[in-house]
Amino acid sequence: MSGALDARIRVRRGDFAVDAELRAEQGGVVALMGRNGAGKSTVAAALAGLAPLAAGRILLDGVVLDDPEADVLVPAERRPVGLVQQQAALFPHLSALDNVAFGLRTAGLRRGAARQRAARLLQEAGLGELAARRPATLSGGQTARVALIRSLAREPALLLLDEPLAAVDAEARPLLRTAIADRLRAFAGSAVLITHDVRDAEALADRVVVLDGGRVVQAGPLADLRAAPADPVVARLLQA
Secondary structure (H helix, E strand, O other): OOOOEEEEEEEEEOOEEEEEEEEEOOOOEEEEEEOOOOOHHHHHHHHHOOOOOOEEEEEEOOEEEEEHHHOEEOOHHHOOEEEEOOOOOOOOOOOHHHHHHHHHHHOOOOHHHHHHHHHHHHHHOOOHHHOOOOHHHOOHHHHHHHHHHHHHHOOOOEEEEEOOOOOOOHHHHHHHHHHHHHHHHOOOOEEEEEEOOHHHHHHHOOEEEEEEOOEEEEEEOHHHHHHOOOOHHHHHHOOO
């Protein structure tokens, strides 16, 4: 499955409100950046179907996922959205192979076919030697890479990467960035990367959207935002 994202997200959580537009082209990666509390995780939750919109619309691959005015709300489990979080949340009792196969089985593949495909995906990603190992024996970078393969295995239209490198040791981050970039280049859908680290945006994203106080303060290619930051918040975030 492939497709573009076109979203106008209006969500209220207590006294905090998010009102933001977010677009990602098919095959493109948009980095959503902002300070802590800017609303990045709320946007991710809305896209994933975990925070229903109060207003606005989420359109993915030509299909409306959430539109309160039209009374449309596709539940999270039925959305063609893959999610990779800061804490990879692999099943601790399953091997890397069976963690990847689990998602394929929920998509309808039989156990044998799911495990066979999972083995191929791990091998293609250079992780074949990890297939039999459980999460407790993997490094942070290895865990993150297995989680990424698990999310991509179902071929989602949209991939959400919510701080995927934050829990990884600094020494391992460059290698993991390269591994994620390789996977994204082969990904047919659109992707949203949520990060506070400009190095992630440099390595992985085509465009950057800076959020502050629940609002978009600037959007565009990273080089353009660096050359002419529209707000001091943008200038501070994009310092390398």
